[in-house]
Amino acid sequence: MPESVLFYVLSGVMVAASGLVIGQRNPMYSVLLLIVSFAALAGLYIVLDAPFVAMAQMIIYAGAIMVLFLFVVMLLNAPQEDAAGWDRVHPLRRPGVARIGILLAVVLVAELGWALSKVVALDSPVGARADGAVVGSVRELGRVLFSEYSFAFEATSVLILVAMVGAVVLARREGDA
Amino acid sequence: MIPLSHYLIVSALLFAIGTAGVFLRKNVITILLSIEIMLNAVNLSFVAFGRYAGTVDGQIITFFVMTVAAAEAAVGLALIIALFRTRESLNPDAFTSLKW
Secondary structure, eight states: OHHHHHHHHHHHHHHHHHHHHTTOSSHHHHHHHHHHHHHHHHHHHHHTTOHHHHHHIIIIIIIIIHHHHHHHHHHHOOOSOOOHHHHHHOGGGSHHHHHHHHHHHHHHHHHHHHHHHHHTTOOSBTTSSSOHHHHTOHHHHHHHHHHTTHHHHHHHHHHHHHHHHHHHHHHSOTTOO | OOBHHHHHHHHHHHHHHHHHHHHHOOOHHHHHHHHHHHHHHHHHHHHHHHHHHTOSHHHHHHHHHHHHHHHHHHHHHHHHHHHHHHHSOOOGGGOOTTOO
């Protein structure tokens, strides 16, 4: 079935690209690989009958947010990590603290595995209950967004305004008026 | 058709990768990128659950998460620029002024 093949290919690309993002020393490559990962995620959204979310993913995430990251990486021009000097002196590198960190990581993985073992019981296909044309229609999406979720929508606009003012204030040089 | 559990497994894998990135990397920009990976993992499970339940609510919550992620990226990158200007470093261990 072509849809399942598409799902597994896109998931594989996405997991591999995300794994490589945290494996790179140069943040430039990390940002570019994350764009690949987000493009694969947009493909997964299309498989899930959510074409509008897929377009928003490409335009907002891969287009706007990642370009902002690229801009900052190029502006700062500090490609390599300087870990060696800090590794020796940093208190988090002490063995006792590291043991607590390993314990927390094991707990996280165990909890994820436990939750997934419960959820495997939900083996029915994602598209079984509803028609894809209904769930994927932009008209229905807009109707629900501007009626049931109108307060959250307005609150989001305030959030964006506050973030914009905050970013301008934080990135400003000290002496400027 | 693909079972719901497969989407959730992919989502859990991505979330684990993002968490590992936050703990392993020594670069503030890569840590922010790992947070973006975690947000997208959660978005994927929202959309998959929404498709499973046959409603559009999952997709709408995804829009709100995207908006919050955009705001977070703008403020976070402004903080990084300000920190780099004073410390000349992107290593999170260099920012220890508030530590006892």
